[in-house]
Amino acid sequence: MMPASTQPPAVRAREVTKVYGRGPAAVAALDRVSLDIPAGSFTAVMGPSGSGKSTLLQVAAGLDRPTSGEVWLDGHDLRALSENRLTMLRRQRAGFVFQSFNLLPSLTAEQNVALPLRLAGRRPARSEVRDALVAVGLAGRLRHRPAELSGGQQQRVAIARALVTRPAVLFADEPTGMLDSAASRDVLALLRAVTGERAQTVIMVTHDPAAAACADRVLFLADGRLAGELTAPTPRTVAARMADLEPAGAGP
Secondary structure (H helix, E strand, C coil), rough: CCCCCCCCCCCCEEEEEEEECHHHHEEEEEEEEEEECCCCCCEEEEECCCCHHHHHHHCCCCCCCCCCEECCCCCCEEEEECCHEEEEHHHHHEEEECCCCCCCCCHHHHHHHHHHHHHHHCCCHHHHHHHHHHHCCHHHCCCCCCCCCCHHHHHHHHHHHHHHCCCEEEEEEECCCCCCCHHHHHHHHHHHHHHHHHHHHEEEECCCHHHHHHCCEEEEECEEEEEEEEHHHHHHHHHHHHHHCCCCCCCC
């Protein structure tokens, strides 16, 4: 169930367009997209290949600027921020989890999780780093390096690293894309848990109907435009909607 809240949206987009290239070669990755992501919700974003899913995530997170339109992250108008202030906002109010775990191989799990705090100029307390790893079920892996961890465990370290700064929004781009089915279920259960237990806002891009069904709401994109949504999704209803969006003749 979507949480009832009087809080402003964690992310708000209004008439957002993102164009790559110029002239005849220009491609509109996003075309006048408007949406609200409620604080404390778990939202999945789906669509056919090239529909603009990852672009939407990057623009919402302030990793890329739209060609036109307005984006607010945690109440901050991103248009008004210089690159330096935008970088600071991302460090403080956004967390990121990607398909590739992006852990530094020479650092332990504990050191990888502490890295965002150090980059922000803070000397992390060992307790807060340990607590972040305990929260993702890795209490016994603090001093293990990535090569000593399974893929699922590495992604859990990446999630702990994203959450240690207590971000307003956790952005996840295909977080289960490199995991087997068992590890995928564990990671999705963890994302679901942090939404419920910590009122954490999660926005996840995925191509997997079963992963999307873990969310409160699924937003669908096609050709850079919003193409509908589902609340209380199931793998069957998500897959059916995706089938409607696929171009004729697409598929294996």
